[in-house]
Amino acid sequence: MWRTIEKYGVAFCRYYLGGFNLISGLNYFVLFWPQPKVTDVTGNEFVIAAMDLNLFTYAKIFEIIGGACLVFNRFVPLGLVLLMPVTMNIFLVNVPWSPLPHVQLSVTRNLLMHLILLAAYANYFYPMLKAKTAPQPVWRDPSRIWRSF
């Protein structure tokens, strides 16, 4: 019973987060709906500054790639890593500053789902917790890259 809840719960989180980010990223370029505006003045200035610096464009590209990875269940750990700055940034901009409870709940839910997925795929992140490491350069054996696929 618990295994079933685990399996479908993780699947739902993956598809939800993937779909959310994929559509959000595509909407920036294709504009299915009007771009959402940040209510708070300072937050809006941050978004406008990010758009002027083209940071928003790169963030949306990462959203599309990361969202597609999650939706199509390919390179999921990589997708989670790509989406982490986006999720954290949206959380940190909106939760302290947005006066709208719906927005605060939404971004908190996204962060929680992201953390659940990181925990679900933790096996692929354990090597990063190694305390003492020695460099193992990619140029010594580049074939390891495609052997990992």
Add this chain to the structure above:
Amino acid sequence: MLEIFFENMKDATFSFVMDGKTDMMSLNPLEHTNFEMMGTIFGIAGLVITFVLSRRGVKGQLPHTFTDEETEEDSLK
């Protein structure tokens, strides 16, 4: 940060109106913005896909019994 969060939550409503417009003061989980709606659609579709794929995989996991058959291979003749 937490104070602002809890203060906003106090002003939140829980109206059950589903008229296609999102009330941003509402904590109603059934009221979605466009992206949340797409996320939910993807999530539910994904659950269906996961269920269908797991049912397909069941055939390959049916219990089977191994019956040994004598062969000529490696026989001492």
